[in-house]
Amino acid sequence: xxxxxxxxxxxxxxxxxxxxxxxxxxxxxxxxxxxxxxxxxxxxxxxxxxxxxxxxxxxxxxxxxxxxxxxxxxxxxxxxxxxxxxxxxxxxxxxxxxxxxxxxxxxxxxxxxxxxxxxxxxxxxxxxxxxxxxxxxxxxxxxxxxxxxxxxxxxxxxxxxxxxxxxxxxxxxxxxxxxxxxxxxxxxxxxxxxxxxxxxxxxxxxxxxxxxxxxxxxxxxxxxxxxxxxxxxxxxxxxxxxxxxxxxxxxxxxxxxxxxxxxxxxxxxxxxxxxxxxx
Amino acid sequence: xxxxxxxxxxxxxxxxxxxxxxxxxxxxxxxxxxxxxxxxxxxxxxxxxxxxxxxxxxxxxxxxxxxxxxxxxxxxxxxxxxxxxxxxxxxxxxxxxxxxxxxxxxxxxxxxxxxxxxxxxxxxxxxxxxxxxxxxxxxxxxxxxxxxxxxxxxxxxxxxxxxxxxxxxxxxxxxxxxxxxxxxxxxxxxxxxxxxxxxxxxxxxxxxxxxxxxxxxxxxxxxxxxxxxxxxxxxxxxxxxxxxxxxxxxxxxxxxxxxxxxxxxxxxxxxxxxxxxxxxxxxxxxxxxxxxxxxxxxx
Numbered sequence: 001x002x003x004x005x006x007x008x009x010x011x012x013x014x015x016x017x018x019x020x021x022x023x024x025x026x027x028x029x030x031x032x033x034x035x036x037x038x039x040x041x042x043x044x045x046x047x048x049x050x051x052x053x054x055x056x057x058x059x060x061x062x063x064x065x066x067x068x069x070x071x072x073x074x075x076x077x078x079x080x081x082x083x084x085x086x087x088x089x090x091x092x093x094x095x096x097x098x099x100x101x102x103x104x105x106x107x108x109x110x111x112x113x114x115x116x117x118x119x120x121x122x123x124x125x126x127x128x129x130x131x132x133x134x135x136x137x138x139x140x141x142x143x144x145x146x147x148x149x150x151x152x153x154x155x156x157x158x159x160x161x162x163x164x165x166x167x168x169x170x171x172x173x174x175x176x177x178x179x180x181x182x183x184x185x186x187x188x189x190x191x192x193x194x195x196x197x198x199x200x201x202x203x204x205x206x207x208x209x210x211x212x213x214x215x216x217x218x219x220x221x222x223x224x225x226x227x228x229x230x231x232x233x234x235x236x237x238x239x240x241x242x243x244x245x246x247x248x249x250x251x252x253x254x255x256x257x258x259x260x261x262x263x264x265x266x267x268x269x270x271x272x273x274x275x276x277x278x279x
Numbered sequence: 280x281x282x283x284x285x286x287x288x289x290x291x292x293x294x295x296x297x298x299x300x301x302x303x304x305x306x307x308x309x310x311x312x313x314x315x316x317x318x319x320x321x322x323x324x325x326x327x328x329x330x331x332x333x334x335x336x337x338x339x340x341x342x343x344x345x346x347x348x349x350x351x352x353x354x355x356x357x358x359x360x361x362x363x364x365x366x367x368x369x370x371x372x373x374x375x376x377x378x379x380x381x382x383x384x385x386x387x388x389x390x391x392x393x394x395x396x397x398x399x400x401x402x403x404x405x406x407x408x409x410x411x412x413x414x415x416x417x418x419x420x421x422x423x424x425x426x427x428x429x430x431x432x433x434x435x436x437x438x439x440x441x442x443x444x445x446x447x448x449x450x451x452x453x454x455x456x457x458x459x460x461x462x463x464x465x466x467x468x469x470x471x472x473x474x475x476x477x478x479x480x481x482x483x484x485x486x487x488x489x490x491x492x493x494x495x496x497x498x499x500x501x502x503x504x505x506x507x508x509x510x511x512x513x514x515x516x517x518x519x520x521x522x523x524x525x526x527x528x529x530x531x532x533x534x535x536x537x538x539x540x541x542x543x544x545x546x547x548x549x550x551x552x553x554x555x556x557x558x559x560x561x562x563x564x565x566x567x568x569x570x571x572x573x574x575x576x577x578x
Contacts (some may be wrong), residue, residue: 019521086334103489164451164453165451165471166451166453166469166470166471166490166491167452169471169491169493169562170489170490170491170561173561173562187296198453198455198471198473199455199473200472200473200493200494200495201471201493203332203493203495203548203564203566204491204493204562204564207514231475231497232475232497232568233473233475233495233496233497233566233568236518236568266568266569267495
């Protein structure tokens with residue numbers, strides 16, 4: 001057997017992927033050829049070391065939280081879907097992860113909810129004869145509103161994960177239409193502010209976060225974000241945000257920005273202005 | 280890897296066109312160049328070639344599923360990108376070395392020798408209807424002229440030296456330019472455009488319902504023309520400049536966060552102008568820090 005043939009088969013030989021006959025041939029050759037044996041030993045060593053490399057840990061816990069949040073929202077929506085027929089369809093719509101379907105599902109649910117709500121409001125209540133009905137009705141409406149909000153929240157979170165900047169922008173803007181959004185929405189907005197590759201999306205996120213300015217996590221997150229930004233436009237918008245919500249804890253960050261010669265001149269000037277405002 | 284096309288545009292591999300013309304007047308696209316026709320590079324005999332002569336490389340790349348809208352992603356370090364939507368089903372890319380004003384003047388050739396223009400060099404990959412164009416070298420300047428099907432999603436970015444221009448494309452546009460302008464003509468769909476130091480000029484003729492639009496610049500003018508009937512929530516803002524519009528604008532109050540700290544109470548009213556047109560709709564943001572912001576009604 002030729003050395004070249006053996007070389008070509010070494011990897012398979014070491015991973016026991018050869019037939020017994022081929023294996024035997026290689027073994028015979030290795031016994032008689034020092035060069036190939038050295039080669040095989042080196043190979044085996046590398047093979048062993050490769051095995052000892054720890055596989056990289058999955059991305060941050062944040063990623064996992066977000067994934068769980070999406071799955072939870074998804075399961076919740078399925079669990080609370082009104083009819084079994086809807087259930088399968090909803091699942092199919094959402095697993096496709098397509099914006100088109102998401103929107104279609106959202107608008108369908110919104111329409112159903114609005115339709116039912118209007119129906120209940122329009123029908124004059126027959127005074128007293130069906131005394132139990134109004135309370136049931138309002139309970140249903142409340143439940144339905146809750147479901148609608150959950151659905152909207154889920155779509156918002158999902159949109160913010162999309163590849164297209166236009167969809168992510170849509171997600172950020174949708175977040176403004178949810179009453180009392182959960183902490184997951186706020187966390188997703190902060191994550192977008194930190195990591196979104198698109199300047200316009202990050203800018204829109206700052207505006208969307210204004211509603212939550214009273215939350216500590218938002219204040220801390222935005223201060224952290226100032227340091228990470230490379231876009232002066234976003235940096236300036238964040239400085240304005242600090243001033244707007246009167247975040248005195250940002251003073252250290254603003255001072256550092258105002259003194260850093262590498263920072264854009266307009267940003268430095270804005271930081272100085274911000275420091276004056278925050279006194 | 281399903282249907283991975285890989286075309287490396289290199290000298291002589293593809294149809295090389297040697298057309299003497301000024302850099303900013305690239306030759307018009309021929310209607311349909313034969314894809315992958317191997318022709319010897321045409322050497323144009325000239326006694327004294329000028330430094331600005333083009334040795335443009337042209338390749339045609341099909342989408343794996345032309346029935347679905349494809350997407351095209353281009354990232355350049357130096358150079359300009361001109362994209363035109365057409366009724367073709369594949370993508371035609373022509374890249375020339377372009378003119379880089381920051382480079383030293385080309386030296387005169389030694390006596391008796393003539394200059395051979397080197398190809399610009401770029402690589403196009405197609406995978407599942409997503410096309411990606413990348414450049415091997417950071418330092419070389421590349422001027423690209425690209426023809427795409429009219430409904431192709433575009434993701435274009437350039438750092439230095441050139442304009443990014445898009446014409447007659449209706450899709451999702453995501454465009455960013457660091458030191459050059461962005462010019463969009465007769466585009467539709469959804470647009471997200473940002474230029475750091477250049478202006479952003481856009482004429483949007485059709486918008487996808489519910490699609491947000493966003494045009495921002497740090498130091499340049501933002502000048503956007505929108506269809507008269509557009510339903511939108513507008514957010515216009517220039518920090519150091521002025522805001523102009525001829526839209527019938529229903530001004531609404533923006534968010535005014537109220538902050539209480541002990542007895543202290545602050546309300547901040549920012550410089551953004553918020554408003555709705557035609558009853559309101561998706562968000563449309565025009566924003567510049569140092570430049571003027573102009574929103575025009577389509578005539």
